[in-house]
Amino acid sequence: MYDNAWPYPLEYDREEIINADVLVxxxxxxxxxxxxxxxxAGQKVLLVEKGATKRSGAGGSGCxxxxxxxxxxxxxxxPEELTQAMLHDNDGFNxxxxxxxxxxxxxxRLLDIEKMGGKIRDTEDExxxxxxxxxxxxxxxxxxxxxxxxxxxxGTTFKPAMHKELRRLGxxxxxxxxxxxxxTEKGAxxxxxxxxxxIHTRTGKxxxxxxxxxxxxxxxxxxxxxxxxxxxxxxxxxxxxCIGDGHxxxxxxxxxxxxxxxxVRAEFSASGRSYPPYGAGNNHNTWYAASIIDSxxxxxxxxxxxGNILNDVKDRFRPAKGQKFFMKGGGIDFPKYEIEGPETxxxxxxxxxxxxxxFYADLTTLPEEERRVIWGMMVGQEGxxxxxxxxxxxxxxxxxxxxxxxxxxTGWTSxxxxxxxxxxxxxxGGFFNDWTLSTNIQGLYVAGDALYASDCYGHAxxxxxxxxxxxxxYALSNDLLxxxxxxxxxxxxxxxxxxxxxxHSSIGWKELNMAIAKTMQNYCGEVKYDDLLKVxxxxxKEYEENIIxxxxxxxPHELVRLLEVFDILTVSQIIIEASLARxxxxxxxxxxxxxxxxxxxxxxKLIVIKQHEGEIIKREVSVDFFGDLKENYEKYNQDYIRGxxx
Amino acid sequence: MKEMPAANPIIFDKSKCMGCNRCMEICxxxxxLPNPEKGKxxxxxxxxxxxxCGCCVMECPVEGAIExxxxxxxxxxxxEKRLLIEQGNE
Numbered sequence: 001m002y003d004n005a006w007p008y009p010l011e012y013d014r015e016e017i018i019n020a021d022v023l024v025x026x027x028x029x030x031x032x033x034x035x036x037x038x039x040x041a042g043q044k045v046l047l048v049e050k051g052a053t054k055r056s057g058a059g060g061s062g063c064x065x066x067x068x069x070x071x072x073x074x075x076x077x078x079p080e081e082l083t084q085a086m087l088h089d090n091d092g093f094n095x096x097x098x099x100x101x102x103x104x105x106x107x108x109r110l111l112d113i114e115k116m117g118g119k120i121r122d123t124e125d126e127x128x129x130x131x132x133x134x135x136x137x138x139x140x141x142x143x144x145x146x147x148x149x150x151x152x153x154x155g156t157t158f159k160p161a162m163h164k165e166l167r168r169l170g171x172x173x174x175x176x177x178x179x180x181x182x183x184t185e186k187g188a189x190x191x192x193x194x195x196x197x198x199i200h201t202r203t204g205k206x207x208x209x210x211x212x213x214x215x216x217x218x219x220x221x222x223x224x225x226x227x228x229x230x231x232x233x234x235x236x237x238x239x240x241x242c243i244g245d246g247h248x249x250x251x252x253x254x255x256x257x258x259x260x261x262x263x264v265r266a267e268f269s270a271s272g273r274s275y276p277p278y279g280a281g282n283n284h285n286t287w288y289a290a291s292i293i294d295s296x297x298x299x300x301x302x303x304x305x306x307g308n309i310l311n312d313v314k315d316r317f318r319p320a321k322g323q324k325f326f327m328k329g330g331g332i333d334f335p336k337y338e339i340e341g342p343e344t345x346x347x348x349x350x351x352x353x354x355x356x357x358x359f360y361a362d363l364t365t366l367p368e369e370e371r372r373v374i375w376g377m378m379v380g381q382e383g384x385x386x387x388x389x390x391x392x393x394x395x396x397x398x399x400x401x402x403x404x405x406x407x408x409x410t411g412w413t414s415x416x417x418x419x420x421x422x423x424x425x426x427x428x429g430g431f432f433n434d435w436t437l438s439t440n441i442q443g444l445y446v447a448g449d450a451l452y453a454s455d456c457y458g459h460a461x462x463x464x465x466x467x468x469x470x471x472x473x474y475a476l477s478n479d480l481l482x483x484x485x486x487x488x489x490x491x492x493x494x495x496x497x498x499x500x501x502x503x504h505s506s507i508g509w510k511e512l513n514m515a516i517a518k519t520m521q522n523y524c525g526e527v528k529y530d531d532l533l534k535v536x537x538x539x540x541k542e543y544e545e546n547i548i549x550x551x552x553x554x555x556p557h558e559l560v561r562l563l564e565v566f567d568i569l570t571v572s573q574i575i576i577e578a579s580l581a582r583x584x585x586x587x588x589x590x591x592x593x594x595x596x597x598x599x600x601x602x603x604x605k606l607i608v609i610k611q612h613e614g615e616i617i618k619r620e621v622s623v624d625f626f627g628d629l630k631e632n633y634e635k636y637n638q639d640y641i642r643g644x645x646x
Numbered sequence: 647m648k649e650m651p652a653a654n655p656i657i658f659d660k661s662k663c664m665g666c667n668r669c670m671e672i673c674x675x676x677x678x679l680p681n682p683e684k685g686k687x688x689x690x691x692x693x694x695x696x697x698x699c700g701c702c703v704m705e706c707p708v709e710g711a712i713e714x715x716x717x718x719x720x721x722x723x724x725x726e727k728r729l730l731i732e733q734g735n736e
Binding site: 004007050051052054055056057060061156176201202229230231232233234238239240241272275276279280281293294295296297356360362364383384386387388391392393398402403404405406408557561 | 651652653655671672673674675676677679680682689691692694695696697698699700701703704705713714715716717719720722723724725726727728730731733734735
């Protein structure tokens with residue numbers, strides 16, 4: 001335990017006011033690209049980030065592949081085809097707008113990032129002649145080598161390049177400040193967004209940000225069901241401090257959310273239950289298409305979607321007979337037949353046939369360039385693998401041409417999880433958006449993981465830039481409105497209250513997070529029941545009213561962790577409200593009711609919820625509310641298509 | 647009274663670390679605090695909060711001054727394929 005005096009000056013209660021045209025909340029991939037777009041449109045931009053922008057966010061440390069760049073010169077599929085496939089794969093429960101933006105503009109963003117200094121092609125000619133490389137453009141592809149729409153990238157170079165570009169453009173970057181609330185016109189819930197408040201993570205100083213338009217670029221929620229007090233940093237796949245602050249402050253401000261009833265059984269990390277993602281034997285994403293062998297060295301065959309055994313390694317990268325393209329990657333968990341790609345035979349079949357556990361990932365028999373691109377490049381570039389996996393394993397003697405790496409659990413999850421250990425993963429719920437990526441709150445835009453049905457790096461970058469453009473447009477035609485003193489004062493009371501309690505009789509952030517996680521596992525687990533959900537909501541309300549006033553933090557760092565847990569509590573309430581609002585099971589949402597009690601009229605509908613003065617307001621929207629993708633995109637983005645800069 | 651943490655993610659080589667604090671400034675979780683003694687490695691004040699991304703190591707200007715290691719429970723097993731086959735056939 002750290003027992004020295006706090007090394008930073010304490011500035012609790014001190015205020016600093018900063019004005020801007022466009023305020024970007026969160027400096028991850030989406031936030032950086034949003035700020036870059038708004039600055040290029042001539043706006044004065046302020047970016048606020050809880051960590052350090054140069055490496056912060058879920059993609060800060062790296063990324064190995066960029067999905068759905070359908071407009072790259074080698075792609076054989078169109079943005080429309082890809083987006084439709086993503087919608088169909090989820091029975092429509094997907095964000096048609098944001099994924100169309102990803103498919104249509106993703107490659108533009110890659111070219112942008114390349115100009116900033118990021119590496120997107122094999123400029124050193126390390127893989128000349130490989131099947132996955134286009135020798136003319138030097139672009140490298142993953143998964144479907146015939147259709148070439150997902151690129152392998154050197155993602156460890158991206159975030160520092162964006163950071164440099166932000167500085168070149170004169171964006172004001174404020175690192176180490178947690179955004180705590182949105183400010184609205186006259187302080188009214190649902191009123192136009194006029195800025196936000198923040199608190200410095202080292203000094204505790206209070207910030208008031210006043211802007212014409214704001215963009216939420218914060219993470220998806222985490223640590224809702226999963227918590228380990230000893231190793232909170234291993235609770236989820238995404239960074240410790242990325243827990244969905246944006247969702248919580250949006251809910252408090254009256255923003256609309258959808259699909260928040262969706263959660264999946266944990267896939268990654270899960271309070272430390274899993275072995276390191278992409279650091280144990282597996283054959284997915286980063287490791288596609290590694291061979292998998294059993295403990296006698298016998299290979300587990302790959303098969304196409306029709307069950308035909310694929311004897312040639314090259315067939316693992318080709319669509320099946322009669323299939324136009326297949327999809328792999330972050331948002332694809334249990335693909336539908338239309339896009340189902342090659343896969344190793346199922347675990348249960350292997351058991352029936354007497355294969356011996358445990359299994360191992362085996363790169364030794366792959367063609368040399370496939371082995372080198374998985375171990376050398378993909379594992380070298382993915383978010384949490386460069387140092388702890390690639391460098392450390394190499395130093396400890398791991399040789400991919402000689403060694404095989406053990407699998408844990410029965411697949412890419414790297415462990416076996418319990419049904420109530422849930423995560424917001426695989427296209428989870430979030431802010432509801434329109435074609436400008438605006439929320440229902442005027443002047444408030446949203447991008448990246450804060451959007452409903454979000455996933456992946458390319459989605460974050462493309463929607464970030466898009467939201468930045470549209471927020472800049474809004475800022476150009478609207479005045480700066482004054483923030484409300486009363487609203488700010490109320491927020492100051494809220495954020496500083498825990499400092500005033502007695503540590504000997506109070507509750508800390510870990511204790512509260514643990515209680516919330518247990519509550520959610522118990523009352524809002526895999527199968528939902530109205531009666532249990534309602535009691536769960538009562539428990540959370542008790543925490544809000546009786547426990548939050550008893551919490552304590554020793555210093556600004558702990559205070560920020562505690563404010564995060566307050567946000568986790570709010571997010572838990574959104575999830576239970578959304579679960580109560582959906583009365584029937586929906587497979588595409590992994591939403592299972594033990595007490596289906598109504599008709600099926602909401603089966604193909606998004607349930608959109610918000611709160612207003614404590615009341616839950618819900619409406620149903622058709623899953624394809626966004627209309628024709630191409631037509632609507634072009635309606636709202638003529639200036640971008642023409643190549644205008646402002 | 648001291649207590650051993652559940653994991654020690656960061657190990658400094660005190661003979662190599664110059665105490666430049668670059669690891670501290672890049673860590674997005676902010677698990678480090680500056681050492682009261684100038685020129686000494688930062689203090690890992692919140693080891694449990696580490697999410698094991700490795701940015702601190704990537705940022706370090708001196709090779710080997712800082713290392714990141716997974717907790718014991720997350721250290722995985724690998725084996726020479728030749729040995730695996732030999733053992734499997736025994």
